[in-house]
Amino acid sequence: MPRSNSPEGEAKGAVFRVLLMGNPNVGKSAVFSRLTGAHVIASNYPGTTVSFSEGLMELDGQQCTLIDVPGTYTLEPLSPAEQVAVDMLEEGDVVVNVVDATNLERNLNLTVQLLKRKVPMVVALNMWDETLEHGINIAVEGLQERLGVPVVPTCAISGEGMKDLQQSLKRARPGVLTYEEDERWHLIGDIIEQVQQVDHRHPTIGQRLSHATVHPVIGPLLALVMLTVSFGVVRFVGEGLIGHVAEPLCNWLWLPVMQGLSDLLGSSGFIHDLLVGQLVDGQVSFGESFGVLTTGLYIPVAAVLPYVFAFYLVVGVLEDSGYLPRLGVLVDNVMHRLGLHGLSIVPMMLGLGCNVPGALALRVLETRKERFIGATLLAICVPCMAQLAMIAGLLREHVVEGFLAVFGTLFLLWICLGVAMNRFTRGATPEIVLDIPPYRLPYWRALLQKLSMRMKRFLREAVPYVLLGVLVVNLLYTFGVIGFFGKLFTPVITRLLGLPPEAVGALLVGFLRKDVAVGMLAPLGLSLRQLVVASVVLTAYFPCAATFVILFRDLGLRDMVKSSIIRVVVAFSVGGLLNFMMTGLGL
Amino acid sequence: MRTNLADLPAGKTAVVVGLHGGYGAMRKLDAMGVRPGKKALKLSSQFMGGPVTVLIDGRQVAMGRGIARRVLVDTTD
């Protein structure tokens, strides 16, 4: 029981503010989702929460604000995210200190610092479910007594203990613990000795696997297997869903409706062309008609969504299993040559799904140099799933060669550009210090929740842009803009890149949406060489508008101009080079 | 024998005796359990100056080679 002589931590202000604080990766985001019912993304790597999120929570019939503070190891801020955490401490009424029970000693470091600050608080002993597996016994009562604040065991992913945690907030109180700074670890060691007992366990399969995945030889081999499998699964699931679900559904349900609408509108005219598009051999074609209601809906929902689903399914498993930090360790070496560090592989991978979350994830990078290089590489070399799905559709007969050529070029470019920028950009790339979380079996409910959140976000953000994109395509054609630019840029488009002049339309629309842009290539009947060149140039010359806005905000004008110049020069010279090389090879 | 985490061979255990690097990185290591008195099992170091991974308190901590060089340890055997 809490000590009765300490003061009650009662609500005083109008809006009661509860702060969730703890080390990185202890499950704060998961606790936040549980307490607010709002969904935020939780992943098994440190630093998921860079900026904080706020939500509402009910406490005794009263609304209060819950704030998910970025993870921090100490109250002496070591990084911008930690500075945010410390600054926010001033604004809270109560702190819920989320602690990883499987790693108590290290976590108590922050706990005792919070107690010393005398903020009213409670401690959530999260990951309680895992303590059993690890053979860890914690005397909750004893800990509560030593700390002088309520301590509640919780398991945020299953929801156990969350009610108790909420109830305990009423008993929140400032700590009674005091200590000299140089006595801190001593004090913590003392507490640990008193309340924790660890049975010796043989290394679990997870732990053995964990050691193998960072082995300098076995690790990269396993990584190769992992990535190949991931790629295979994305393709298998994505293609399967399109072939067996999305396409049949569209053809049975939507096609007759559109055909009817087309007849109703008299098969031609401005309104008809806008809504239904151009008929191909007298028929509506979802791929080529380019009406807002045909191609405009077909692209995001039938052609892209299945791949987005497959991608986020795989990424979700990778994230929650805890594999990504290990991959970060394996590639750290290579990444340093590009002026980045290992964990920057995460924004790049997320960028493969959609560049927007990739760009947001770049914010974890610490120095200006890293952010500049990261943003430039992301914008130039990382195609998004929407674009890839469309390319896969176009390359139907040559998927393997085509993708090898496109990815091979982009990967080489990524390395070369990175090395060059590392050499010519001033600034430092700090070495990593990384806590590697244990492997966890992904919890399927959390996984599905995250997946559905990401799909919804995709639909919400992609559909309007795609519709707008298709509308723009129609306007461009109607007003002859494509013909005009086609003529204007003939030297670049035809001579340098070896593409038909109409391909300029794809480059224009690519500013807005890459999937629509690739879709515009469909009616042009391009050869494999042309498809590869177009895909690479479309990836490199500009990120989509949504990504551009974020990068611009984060990099500032000067760096963005620099980055853009590099981008345009690289895109067209590499496109030209590819064209000449592939022509030379007789493709 | 006195050495550091970078030079400690993989598979060997040693006791941390001192952290001698830049403030930020060392504070972070300290908070992650890499601090004097702790037993560390070196798991691996990646090729060509890549990061070092150690096991401390049953948890893996990875750090750049330069940082590992500044963590002094005494081998126990």
Ligand SMILES: Nc1nc2c(ncn2[C@@H]2O[C@H](COP(=O)(O)OP(=O)(O)OP(=O)(O)O)[C@@H](O)[C@H]2O)c(=O)[nH]1
């Ligand atoms: N087994 C188990 N896993 C949990 C529990 N709570 C969270 N997790 C998992 O632990 C990982 C980290 O959770 P997050 O909620 O992202 O952690 P966080 O503290 O918000 O992390 P940062 O935002 O990086 O500071 C995720 O993979 C969660 O699914 C729990 O009680 N038990």
